[in-house]
Amino acid sequence: MDGGGRFASTLRKLTAKLRVRSSRNRDDALLAPRRKRNRGLELVERLTPRGAGFAATVLIIAGSAALGVVKGGHLQTITETLRDARDAVANSAGFRIVSVNISGRKQLTQDEVLAIGGVTGRRSLLFLDAADVRDRLKANPWIADATVLKLYPDRLSIEITERNAFALWQDRGQLSLIAADGAVLEPYVARRFTALPLVVGKGGETRARGFLDVIAAYPQISKDVKAIVFVGERRWNLRLASGLDIRLPETGIQAALDRLMKLDREDRVLSRDVLAIDLRLPDRVVVRMSDDAAKARFDALKAKAKATKKATDA
Template sequence: MDGGGRLSRSVRQTQSRSAPTRKAAPVTSRSSSNPSTRRYVFEPEREDNPNGFFAKLERRLPRGLGVAATVALLIGAGTLGVIKGGHGDNVVSAFQDTRNALANAVGFRITSVAISGRKQLTQDEVLAVGGVNGRSSLLFLDAASVRDRLKGDPWIADATVQKLYPGHLQIDLVERKPYALWQLDGRLSVIAEDGTVLEPYVANRFSLLPLVVGKGAETRAHAFLDVLANYPNIRNQTRAVILVGERRWNLRLTNGLDVRLPEEGVETALATLIKLDGEEQLLSRDITSVDMRLPDRLIVRLSEDAAKARADALAAASKQKRKAGDA
């Protein structure tokens, strides 16, 4: 028996040394409270058990977070699809139309529009530029945005937009005035006094505006035309003013005569031109150009017919002189 007992203890000791450490959890039988009837369940002890981490995390997260995350994911995926598909503007437009329809239904429809200061633009053009249409509601109309869009039109220098609830819209405009026609590279445009290009020249109502030609002429014409206005005899005969090399001006008169003005001393040159025209009818002669660029002289170029007539006259005079000498 001693040998058998020693063998049994040896086997149990060997098993205990080779087996992993176990944690015993007592399980008490409901039918008996006798300690001798307790049963034990042994589980290996693991320090890196992932189930314990996720269980703790789940207990700390608020309820409904998973549903909210799923909804956010679906919305994000839908938004990304709309953007990549190029339908963003359509979605925004549909949303705006929907909210405007709801606002109109409860009494915020724009029923009247008053526009003051309008001369060149029609009412429909003003509303179209401002982005106001039959679906717009006064409640959701952004007055600042409408004003910015209006000021983006070259004809409109300034604008004021007022919303008067429940359904009246007031727009006050300050329009730019058409000042001249500007020609560059064969294209004609209507410009304002400050040089702003208002529109391409297509309407006959602008045909009486002064014509300015050349690069840079649109911004410098106002100052020069103010000077020219002081000499109405020249101004009334001028068909176009031409900026040459962005430095000086030429005048093209209605009879086709070109007057080349100096870069400096323009007013002195114009006064001299008026004096010569009054004394010698210079501008009515058969000439093609008057060059006043040099301060100490004036150069006149005759037309072809005038030059030929002058040459013939000089030849005849010379021949007559030779005959008189021979006699």
């Protein structure tokens, strides 16, 4: 056989082997179970933009970090750090607060006003929120009103209206300084307010001004008042410096005081050794004397009765 015949025979054998291998592969493919593709998953994969998974991962990490900052109590620190950095840039540009004019203060010092308003040496005028400073000032019980003006580039003007200390208020053992409208200014710690009237009892702090205006018309009483006591959130008692208690009715206070003044002119009852005068009943006055005064009165009446009897017998 020549060379051409040998080549043709070899080619035929190779072709036959390839046909057998291909047939086996088809048979194996037919016998193997087919994998079912989830059409919904295919649709999601088609519609989801490339890189979405990475972006979602970044968002989850950022959210976790933010939650950690809030729960860990670091939010205020981070906020203050960012604010200080911002103010530092503005200060370097010429907006540092170098002059603060405060007017209207009487009880509060300049440093106290600045601290209440949150104005520090690091704050810049450019980023200072005047409305926020005003709200902080008005939240303080001593300050009734406030005006805050930013005068560029470096001046700040603050005008405040202070409440006046009106009285000392005692409730459940706690002593506080109050304004005329009953607002509690501060716990009482300074002895400079000892001359103020003393109000005792819950609810008395808001009604004291009106009541003191009423008794001011009776100087014989008002000049000796040591304390006014609001009883049961309904009515007033007067405690005089002598220790005398004057019990007033819930209504008709002026009429009751008029009766007391008449009784004092006739019998000088306010100057006697009396513990309490009860004016709560409109048709009578009940006077409670001290033990010594009661005994002296009893002895006097007894002696008078004895003298009368002796004179009658004679």
